[in-house]
Amino acid sequence: MSEVLLFDLFGVIARQQSAAGWAELERLVGVPGLHPLYWGRRHSYDRGDLKGADYWRLVAEELGTRFDDGRVAALIAADIASWSAVDAEMVALVERLVDEGRRVALLSNIPEELAAHYEAAQPWLARLELVAFSCRIGHAKPEAGAFEWCARALDAAPQRILFVDDNAGNIDAAAALGFRTRLFTGIDGLNSSVG
Template sequence: MTPEAVVFDIGNVLIEWQPERHFDKVIGEERRKELFAAVDLHAMNDQVDRGANFHELLASMADQHPEWREELGIWHDQWIEMASPEIPHSVRLLRALRAKGVPVFALTNFGVQTFEIAEPVYPFLTEFDKRYISGHMQVIKPEARIYEMVEDDCGVAPAGLLFADDRTDNIEMAASRGWQTHLFTGPQGWADCLVAKGLLTEEEAV
């Protein structure tokens, strides 16, 4: 069936999210590897995505790991540099769908405070018809509950949702619930999917 609504992940679909790349530039690859081995920064980020206060958690982590205080300060103070740049073709696809009257939702693992940091930098984050932000929902992908919450709220049956995400586990959970899915590996593949689904023409998907 033709999808009734399109659901975008944000990180690595609309905005690149590559913390290791940023740290490699700032402190060098060797030091970055030591940091990520000593401090589970991705687990820390999951806590933020579940609703933990970004600023308070970073301060607590710095107290727990004083030898890495400066580097944890980079994670805090330069967070927007880690969440960059935007992926322009994906943003154009979002706007092309909206121009066609296709409802467009966001479903993203994103903290409350970090989303507040990102929103003024990336105005397209305000352009969704509905936004499902994990920090506010206090549950993250790929847990079934977050998909259930979307289904309960959005007014579209699971089979009518087309979801793009860069992580296989997130896609598999959505598919298991009957959503249509696309594993995002780049914007051109996503554009081709939207054309194949009958939502955009090739000209509109450029």
């Protein structure tokens, strides 16, 4: 059995970005071509290299347009809303594991504005032993530094940590560092792995 369970957030405990939320972002942007630019700058935003206003102004520049302060604020709010749904079953599983005395931690690629929203809206986060938000640790998956930071903070050898993520690239990166891994495909397949 693993000493520590290290969960991803989006696609595991929280839902992926909603289609309705993405449509609202496209509406607010008002010009085509958002998708590659949104994701092209997202890693830097998630890692904390950019704040929300700077991120959206860079996206605007690359789209050949400009967003005023009101549009930037609306885009940040819509972006947060698009990533805000959690999976109630997974939250219940995480809380049960904590209640059982298991060591449970989280590693998420997430920008500061969304991290602050989750902390305010999801009280179960405060029950975890460690919450490692990429924007605050200076490393984003699949960078080795993200996993190494967690192992140090948890004072646990990688082989004593089971990392659960829905992204195969992140799983491969963690496995290369000696972490035990589980590719998340749903709660049913996970129950047997976490005991």
